[in-house]
Amino acid sequence: MMIKKIALKEFKENLREGRFSVSTLIVSLLLLMGVWLSYNYLTSVQQQHAEAKENARNIWVSQDEKNPHSAAHYGTYAFKPKYPLSLIDPGVDKYSGISIFLEAHKRNESQYMAASDQTGLARFGDLTPDFIMLFMIPLLIILIGYNAFTREKEQGTLKLLKGQGISLWKLILGKWTGIFLPVLIITTILFVIASILFMNVKDFGELNYGVLALLFLVYLAYYAVFINITLIVSCTSKQSGISLVSLLAIWIVACLAMPKASSNLADTIYPYPSRQAFAAAIEKDKKAGLDGHNPWSQAAKDFERETLEKYGVDSLSQLPFNFDGYRMQKGEEHEAQVYFKHYAQLKKTHQQQTKIYQASAVVSPFLPTRFLSMALARTDYGSHWDFADAAENYRLKLQEALNMNFAENSSYGDWAYKADKTFWKDIPDFNYIPPSYGKILERNWSNFAALGLWLLVSFGGLKFLSQKV
């Protein structure tokens, strides 16, 4: 009862202050604008992708009769799907490319990152809902709450309240609720708008409301941490000005400086290879093994002998299949292994970098929230890896189907063989099914733990303070 009274008083007092209403209004407007822009962008991109995906399939299916290996070189494209929650958090989508070219002998990186089609300003960030929610709302919390206690101290009303015998803890809880309330309202409105928008769009795929709710909770936990920090600082500062400046310093370190610093740290300790160096290393390993197009290499000769021995025949033309196609497939398999090895290394570097980000979460509650938000929206780097890996698996299956068609339907030396037009249709389309949310949660347990820890420690600090003062 008491807490409710204090909360209401705080809320009322805030409402009467221009600062609160103006900043809340601005943040809400920005948020609405962000959602609107994001929604427009997403629907248009979604449409383009659907079109492109269909076109890619059409182009593949409508190929003329040709040698399956020509088709393999001709290749096809895998387009990265967009997920509904990217409306709220587009994550690293801007920097991770939109499609992967699937061809013979090569694992390609995804290409055309949106950021390279924008000016250098793109690096300042976009007006998307996640920007407002991750950066602006914590600022709003600071603006509302920085003088929650310093004001009472400056007016002398804190002594009055203490004189009334009110426990400081109840006072803190009341003030906490008073700050949390407007933030809760803004966040709830945003999520309601978002889910209404989702319902109106068909092609977004299924929206998991449980995940939406989880994302909502993650943000609320993030805000709770900021409210706790704000109250702790306000409670321990002597003047409003000092409280405000300290809180802003905390905000800058947590939301601006730390992400950048940890990114530099990650890059220094576990650097990515340059694109050319990476490609050169792969090329070198590839050359050491079987090349499907090169029957004269040592590896090819060895393979030829082994195959002849295995089937107990004297010449390649006696084999029950076209050895060219078979060699092509074995070459592909060797190359796939080389790619697998190098990409596994790259992935390891990525995971080591991720560990640095996770460790930095100790200094910044922003980081775990940032990563959780992206992960739940399926727009994080992990989701991109999932897609790239799935595309590579599909590529290998595609190559296998093409090579085996070549091997089984023609005889040795018959490079003129052409597969029937209908064959292209028989090869299934690439339909990417992302990993379950269970996997994503599992992958992000440390982010959950870090956010939970922040929540616990900051609440603990507040409680401790209430007993000490």
Place this chain on the structure above:
Amino acid sequence: MLEAINLSKNYGGHEALIDLNLFIAPGEVFCLLGANGAGKTTTINLFMDFISPSFGHVKINNIDVAAQPAETKKYLAYIPENLMLYPNLTGLENLDYFCGLGGKSNTKEQLEELLSGSGLQKKFIHKRVSSYSKGMRQKVGIALAKAREAKALLLDEPTSGLDPQASNEFSELLQNMKERGVATLMATHDLFRAKDTGTHIGIMREGKLEHLVKANAVSLNELEELYLETMKLTQSVL
């Protein structure tokens, strides 16, 4: 030296000061008495050019304050109710700084002399002001007035919150200033000090100067009676 002519001040309809006329000659101490909101501080602020008059003039050394504020300030020293100084500087440094702002430079010895002459204990002269009591800060204020050779002194309830001893010391310093020929305008609640140090006493009520008496023409009891009588009017109105 200090002169108010038909002086009035309105704050959005509220009349804080109505048609004040007074003249304070060198060596005179004019004490303004009155309840809170009677217009004492408004009068002082007008002399200081912190606010501009709605009507009438303020003159210092026969120079109009509104016309030449910087010029008139050369003759003024001001000690507010709670004189604040830079807490991170020592008393001597504060004095040096403010003298500098007034365009006067002094040697260290002169400054020390001024401070101890104003009753500040020697051991505090080189300590930071954050360790000073209110009375000690007032003494720095007096030292400042002396250093700047001010011809007029404006005091806004300078003795409120001082202990009796400090208050007494302050009166002595005022006496000293009076002897130097300084014209003083002091707003105060302290009838005893007003009678003791003042040459003239004015009683204000709701922005008007109701009574003007010479300090040596009334006894303390008479002054108290007059004061209470004037205040009663206010209460009956309320």
Place this chain on the structure above:
Amino acid sequence: MKRMKTSSYINRYEFISLVRQRWLQFLILILLVLVFFAVFNGKQKVDQRLSDIQSAQAKANQKDSLGVILLDSMEAGYTVNVPRWYMPNQPHVIGYSYPRVAAMLPDELAIIATGQSDIYTHYVQPNLYGESFQLNYTELSNPVQLMFGSFDLSFVLINLLPLIVIAFTYNILSQEREQGILQVIASHPVSLYRWLLQKALMRYLLLSGILTLLLVGLLSMAGVSLVADFGKTLTFILLTLGYLLFWFVLACLVNLRGHSSANNAVWLIAWWILLVLLVPSSVNQMANSLYSVPSRARLINELRVVNAEAEKKADKLLESFLRDHPELAGHEGGSMGWKEYFATQDLIKSEIQPVLDEYEMKLQQQQAWVDQLRFISPALLLQSSFNEISGTSTQNYEDYREQVSDFSLIWRDYFLPKIFRGETFTKAMMAELPEFEYQPSTAHKLRTANMLAVFICCAVLLLLGVLWSRQSKTSILAH
């Protein structure tokens, strides 16, 4: 004479106060840490870039000398243990397997701003096959890093420096009023505005001095030659100081409003959010919506359709191609396959070029629009200038791509006649291969204009402040 005296008193005691409040120590420490970390990160990135290029160059050199040895042996009549299709006496082998390193070496001041350097690659090796437009110029990087960006000098100076100024000056006047000292000051024959200006100037010069010393010192320690292009260095320092001035003037203006310290801080932070966070994002967002680059997803399929059609037409094409290049016809050594190949490439290029030009054009329109709007916020001005000074702006990479594209044509033109005529590649030719050298753009127009704009911004603000202060003389004393 007397005013001089007054100002020296203000300076002296302002300085003593700042030292005693530990502000000076704090400023030196925080700026040292920030600038050091930023310079360290910048240097790390530049070193990485250099070593990537150098190791590629070393590998290419190694390969070249191996090729020379092979050619030497072959010309001397020895048989070499190299597969037939890999023998370097065929021009197409050199053209394909012995590419040059077309590198974009970092600018002397590249440490200052990471800019676009983490998105794009700094060397490519264009070869005979494939067109330069098909080269992938994006760097292999963790997109999380691209999203967070780098903690570089540009970030420290554009984003953090204003906040340090705000923390340093948000209460330059209001604190004195809140402490009750302002009334004492006002009782002295000194103009409050001159007094405030003197204080602010003192603080500004102090911060400028510390910052300049740290920048010059730490950059020199990082091995950057500041005199190599002194004009650039000077522009960098002046821009930084101008930006600093802008925030000081803004802080003083906000203080002159006569509100509480906390209120001042809120206002200044609001300005910071607006100018440093919101305006840049909004300008970018608007540029994207106004001149949105056409869908890359569509481009992919368009490219494929054009590709397929061009291949179908390849045979017919060959005749018209040879009509354009009669010098190539009639030599027995050149195989038909080669001619078809390059003819097809030319066709694809000519068909796809309009599509690619559209992307280029939209991007340039975006840039032009952003360039126009950069005067809205000094943060935008600084970002564009810093990127330009560092040679890491979008335009720099655009220039680089264009130069590589030109170079790959030169490379091709060097080999094509030899291939078609069936010439043998000799050791002597190895030395006359075309080399690529990146020529940084020499346009300084943005930088100078930006610098002027920053100072004009400050001057306008100052003027506004003076005009305004005349109107409201008592507001700063009132509570």
